Amino acid sequence: DAGVIQSPRHEVTEMGQEVTLRCKPISGHDYLFWYRQTMMRGLELLIYFNNNVPIDDSGMPEDRFSAKMPNASFSTLKIQPSEPRDSAVYFCASNKGNQPQHFGDGTRLSIL
Amino acid sequence: QKEVEQDPGPLSVPEGAIVSLNCTYSNSAFQYFMWYRQYSRKGPELLMYTYSSGNKEDGRFTAQVDKSSKYISLFIRDSQPSDSATYLCAMGLDSGYSTLTFGKGTMLLVSP
Numbered sequence: 642d643a644g645v646i647q648s649p650r651h652e653v654t655e656m657g658q659e660v661t662l663r664c665k666p667i668s669g670h671d672y673l674f675w676y677r678q679t680m681m682r683g684l685e686l687l688i689y690f691n692n693n694v695p696i697d698d699s700g701m702p703e704d705r706f707s708a709k710m711p712n713a714s715f716s717t718l719k720i721q722p723s724e725p726r727d728s729a730v731y732f733c734a735s736n737k738g739n740q741p742q743h744f745g746d747g748t749r750l751s752i753l
Numbered sequence: 754q755k756e757v758e759q760d761p762g763p764l765s766v767p768e769g770a771i772v773s774l775n776c777t778y779s780n781s782a783f784q785y786f787m788w789y790r791q792y793s794r795k796g797p798e799l800l801m802y803t804y805s806s807g808n809k810e811d812g813r814f815t816a817q818v819d820k821s822s823k824y825i826s827l828f829i830r831d832s833q834p835s836d837s838a839t840y841l842c843a844m845g846l847d848s849g850y851s852t853l854t855f856g857k858g859t860m861l862l863v864s865p
């Protein structure tokens with residue numbers, strides 16, 4: 642079975658540019674989560690969706706961050722404009738509500 | 754006090770050793786407990802999960818939850834070099850697996 646698929650795996654861009662991260666959840670999962678991982682702060686929840694509807698976006702750090710889930714098989718996390726402090730590994734995870742979350746392999750983002 | 758505390762390590766052991774990894778937590782409302790393994794440049798991979806207190810065994814891995822002490826453990830028997838990874842504990846409230854709090858992870862190094 643295919644797991645959670647994220648793209649791109651690596652992204653290097655200059656400060657001020659728009660960054661779009663993509664995620665395809667596991668088929669049949671009705672929850673989707675976006676996390677950010679850094680050495681200092683560990684794994685932080687940014688936002689999560691249930692049945693394509695955003696439920697909790699309290700972890701989104703600033704208005705520069707936005708996330709969408711137009712359908713059950715696709716979600717994006719956008720940063721515009723990007724800043725060097727946004728450099729981190731961004732993970733997408735999905736689950737059925739009564740089962741633990743499964744993670745993708747992440748996007749390693751570097752903002753120069 | 755952080756909600757979930759985990760010693761960052763690294764914890765270095767020889768092949769074949771029994772490994773004990775631990776997390777303490779402060780929120781007595783946590784009911785769901787998980788252990789994830791994360792290899793370098795990969796996403797967290799679910800190892801084990803339990804609801805409420807008790808033990809759970811899966812092959813060489815045993816998860817224990819002591820809610821009275823707010824303490825969870827993961828034991829690895831006959832450790833192998835392939836077990837070298839970062840181990841993250843995660844906890845959820847009674848609402849289920851949707852809103853998890855993660856420890857920062859313990860790095861384990863198993864030498865041949």
